[in-house]
Amino acid sequence: MTVRTPDPNPGWLSELALDETRSRVPILYVEAVPVRVDALGQVEHVGLLLRGSAMTGVMTRTIVSGRVMHGESVRDALVRNLEKDLGPTAFPQVPASIAPFTVAEYFPLPGVTPLHDPRQHAVALVYVVPVTGECDPRQDALELTWLTPEEILDPRVTDELEGGRGHLVRQALAHLGALS
Template structure:
């Protein structure tokens, strides 16, 4: 759940110093989305995982992810981050009911499976079908599409940053694919 390049058009953006101060004091709300491709019957055929470069030069896999800005709706944040990470032609099908399939709580202390050294963060986790072409932008280098069976690979699950392999396992269970 890395916050990277600021969006100068967004009124919800904070300076790096303000964000750092807040991160040390209160949990931050995030949305995360796992893009999927579905067949005509609504069965998941492929799961999209982002390949990212971290601030320290590591290459890792992750989900569409980002903060909910002050005054922004969860739907608005989800749409903004889907477009930011997948491009404007991804055509996400955000559900009418915005109940997440799970909630990820990331600790700044390595005491849980989900870890973010910068902050205590709470992420609302969504599975979002996309029907268009994905062209990653900003810090996302590419979208890798894997089948639900390939997503079970322990090595792939380990590549997901911050313990997100646990969230992907939960998503596969939610989809009836584990």
């Protein structure tokens, strides 16, 4: 099992209380697919985080993801999780509209949807967020790798994305018209 860095701001529930809550109700998350765009707004690169998975004990790729805490706005949760995963100098361009490009639903039982999280039933508001600054992954993220849309679509890459998130990355690229 991978040792995770303790969250310096664990939010509104202890780990024990969070585990209990996860077993009873869906938990709200925000997720972000970080991208680098050219002057015309076309996607040049997509950022994927590398981290050790606490679920499987192996290295996996993922996107920015985190809970919305009690009393926290969705926008504030998105900004907090972008900074937590990408570092304070990533300079994300948070969308003016807080409407996500999709809503993802993770189930604890595999096969219900393409997305799976054995810990919980979770609902995630998913955004594509352009990033202009230097990224310095923090907490349990080991590195951020920038890949072209073509590289991202390689099944060897999408299969590395934990919980079926390769499906979300493909959806994001389709949403942006970046599929070739």
